[in-house]
């Protein structure tokens with residue numbers, strides 16, 4: 001399971017939890033402007049916008065899971081197993097392999113208007129990266145400070161949905177996720193009034209009773225509702241520290257502790273990492289399952305006009321600050 005979220009204060013933030021039972025070997029990866037991007041069906045792109053995100057680098061190619069570009073657009077891919085269906089190559093379209101989708105968009109779009117226009121010409125193909133890394137069944141969230149969409153490639157073609165909640169999890173398809181929010185529209189951060197039976201003297205015995213009914217389980221449908229509620233009611237100051245802190249709290253509401261999601265053979269799905277990107281400033285913040293200290297990589301502190309990928313290991317292990 002995974003959950004992605006957007007958040008806006010003075011700057012625009014996008015991030016995700018990456019929930020899985022193993023890591024592919026991830027690195028925070030900056031692709032500078034002149035890294036030659038080879039696209040399987042679209043040729044080489046020698047110059048493009050720079051981007052930063054979490055990627056598995058294979059054969060010097062950044063296989064991004066989530067990233068932002070220097071123009072403030074962010075994107076994340078989340079499992080959509082059983083529903084994702086990719087097309088075969090079509091002669092009259094811009095054919096983009098599923099693993100190239102993040103670089104394809106972030107390398108050339110400076111606004112969501114450009115993203116929407118690009119998608120109208122695109123055909124997402126199931127072309128595998130390699131025999132060892134076949135196409136992953138994903139759907140994506142793409143957003144900037146002003147607009148957010150969900151992209152789902154299904155058997156009937158590419159679906160582009162407005163995403164007014166700025167949240168994405170996994171199955172079911174996005175339209176169904178949005179529909180189920182209606183079931184929860186009476187939830188509130190305020191204490192409830194007795195509309196159950198006004199003649200009964202029902203009282204509140206605890207704070208937070210307006211959220212009774214908010215699903216607490218780990219299913220993707222429930223995480224969608226929970227993250228949507230927490231995000232929609234989030235309040236924080238505008239500063240970087242307050243915004244980043246609040247963002248990690250939003251995604252903390254859907255964190256997966258080891259042991260609660262048994263995937264068989266003694267394995268458990270856990271939140272391997274949580275990211276929060278300041279898309280306005282190109283800063284990638286993250287925590288990992290075993291490192292709750294926020295670590296940051298700033299793309300503007302490196303030479304963005306280079307040709308070589310710049311890679312940072314994911315820092316693991318709790319960093320505990322002793323007070324005595």
Ligand SMILES: C[C@H](CCC(=O)NCCS(=O)(=O)O)[C@H]1CC[C@H]2[C@@H]3[C@H](O)C[C@@H]4C[C@H](O)CC[C@]4(C)[C@H]3C[C@H](O)[C@]12C
Nearest residue numbers: 001002019056063065077078079099133134135136170
């Ligand atoms: C496993 C990850 C998704 C995690 C997730 O959504 N879990 C939910 C599980 S469930 O639905 O609830 O069962 C996805 C997100 C991004 C994916 C990676 C990226 O798409 C980049 C490449 C793409 C290649 O085709 C496959 C390897 C890969 C390196 C992918 C491996 C894996 O599928 C990743 C890491």
